[in-house]
Amino acid sequence: MNAAHDRAGLAEQLRRLGVERGGALLVHASMRAVGRVDGGTGAVVGALRDALGADGTLVVPSFTPENSDTSRHYLHLVHGLTDRETEAVRARMPPFDPAATAAPSMGRLAEAVRLTPGAVRSNHPQTSFTALGPLAGPLTAHHRPDCHLGEDSPLAFLYEAGAQVLLLGTGFGCCTAFHLGEYRVPSPPRRTYRCVVDTGNGRHWWEYEDVVLDDSEFPALGAEFERTDAGAGAGSAVRTGSVGSAVARLFRFTDAADFATRRLTSRRGPAPA
Known part of the structure; x- marks a missing residue:
């Protein structure tokens, strides 16, 4: 059996990969891909925070498709x-509570961050984000409930903050930075969403309209993004390396969102007159 990884070793691998001290880092992770770690998932959270330093901010998705009847x-x-x-299934679905509702479909690392003392979570009943660090408050404060992943979500804040994205043992299919590009396509299609909420007057279903989210193209989009140049003399926009037993990809949030906006506009945008 392979030896277990440890917090210090993971933090050093993250630094070598290019995680910026004092920056903001959005992480999508598979603990299974990372492998055995002394201290478990908590040690991985610790390694990420060590690499970021005291002035850095760690961000994870805390999405909750479990309380919606329009989700896959x-x-x-x-x-x-x-x-x-x-x-009967609909009757058992609990309303969203940002302080207590779990996000099991986001994986063990995201849940560990959500449960860490000091973590702050945005209030969107479907696509909340959780953050740890100095930017956690402002990053999560203004997540409009009828805007999943657009200009009134933490993704727009991450874009303006010059954040990095880390895919830790995961593929581009879960890259939420690409979703911001969907909102920036001219006249994106919209649809109705519905979920269970509690506004203080008991449990009820809330219906709202937002942009259609379609991640079916993201794996191919990510493969194309990996082949692009980050800029003159800068090489690939994506840095790849090992963190634990996982293949890790690190890139600038703005690079990914801008790339998705350009490509998705050419594919999904209105036809020329």
């Missing part, structure tokens, strides 16, 4: 059920 998670859950069984 729900549609898979009720597939093949009778109307009565489907209604």
Whole structure:
């Protein structure tokens, strides 16, 4: 059996990869890919914070498709059920509570960050983010409830802050920076979303309209992004290396979002007159 990784070694690998001390870092991670770590998931959170330093801010998605009846998670859950069984599922779905609602589909590292003392979470009932560090408050403070991942979400803050993105053992299919590009396509398509909320007057269903989120192109988009140049003499926009047993990819949030905006506009934008 391979030896376990440790916090200090992971932090050093993150520094060598290029994680910026004092910066903001959005992380999508697979703990299975990272492998065995002394101290478990908490040690990985610690290594990320060590690499960022005391002035750095760690950010993870804390999405909750489990409380929506318009999510892929729900549609898979009720597939093949009778109307009565489907209604029973809907009746059991709890309202979103930013202080208590778990985000199991986001993975162990995201959940460990959410549960870390001092973590701050945005209030969106479907696509909240959790942050640790000096920028956690302003980053999460203004997440409009009818804006999943656009200009009124933490993604726009990360863009303006010059944040980095770390895909730790995951692929570009989960790269939320690409979603900001979807909002910046001229006249993006919109759809209706619905989820369970509690505004203080009990549990009820809330319906709202927002941009259609479609990550089906993201793996191919990411492969193309990896082949691009970051700028004159700067080489690839994506730095790749090992962190633990995982392949890690590190890149600038603005590079990914701008690339997605250009490519998705050419593919999804309105046809020329």
